[in-house]
Amino acid sequence: MGLTDLMSMAKPNLESREKILRKLRGRELINCFQCIKCTSGCTALKLLELKPHEIEKLVNFGFVDELAASDIIWTCVTCLKCVQRCPQKASPYHVIVALRNLAVEREAKVPEAFMKAVSQILETGLAEAYQKVTTRKMEVCDRESLKLPKIPAPKEGFQAVFLKALEER
Numbered sequence: 167m168g169l170t171d172l173m174s175m176a177k178p179n180l181e182s183r184e185k186i187l188r189k190l191r192g193r194e195l196i197n198c199f200q201c202i203k204c205t206s207g208c209t210a211l212k213l214l215e216l217k218p219h220e221i222e223k224l225v226n227f228g229f230v231d232e233l234a235a236s237d238i239i240w241t242c243v244t245c246l247k248c249v250q251r252c253p254q255k256a257s258p259y260h261v262i263v264a265l266r267n268l269a270v271e272r273e274a275k276v277p278e279a280f281m282k283a284v285s286q287i288l289e290t291g292l293a294e295a296y297q298k299v300t301t302r303k304m305e306v307c308d309r310e311s312l313k314l315p316k317i318p319a320p321k322e323g324f325q326a327v328f329l330k331a332l333e334e335r
């Protein structure tokens with residue numbers, strides 16, 4: 167059953183809505199007047215089962231639990247275009263991040279790629295793993311063979327600060 171069908175059977179949960187509003191701190195979700203500027207510029211629109219302005223509206227009405235349990239919130243590519251375009255400081259990006267945080271609190275299944283990215287950052291301080299390059303002669307070279315400087319490991323305390331920042335988002 168798709169999320170849209172599931173939503174038609176859902177009931178609003180005002181307590182969960184309050185939780186999201188608290189997480190949004192200063193974002194005016196309530197002021198969203200459905201102008202659709204966010205949706206018209208959304209990079210992930212084709213992948214989203216619900217459009218960004220629809221997510222906004224559903225959260226405003228209290229249909230939070232279904233969204234927090236769905237895959238849809240992990241499809242946003244966090245390009246922040248909707249933050250730039252929204253005339254009401256109500257951007258879907260922040261709502262989606264708040265829904266992701268709620269999903270993690272509820273121990274919902276987080277896509278593997280996100281868990282990998284978090285481990286990678288904790289381990290190396292980098293969002294992307296080191297890349298090797300292939301020369302015109304089809305030789306594969308790493309940083310060492312190219313005589314590039316070693317990338318330093320993250321400073322002491324980095325992991326604790328990173329995990330705290332994740333919690334606060």
Ligand code: SF4
Nearest residue numbers: 198200201202204252
């Ligand atoms: S979130 Fe902002 S841009 Fe999107 S529909 Fe609401 S007011 Fe318009």
Ligand code: SF4
Nearest residue numbers: 208242243245246248
């Ligand atoms: S941040 Fe997400 S919802 Fe907003 S425009 Fe980008 S992909 Fe779409």
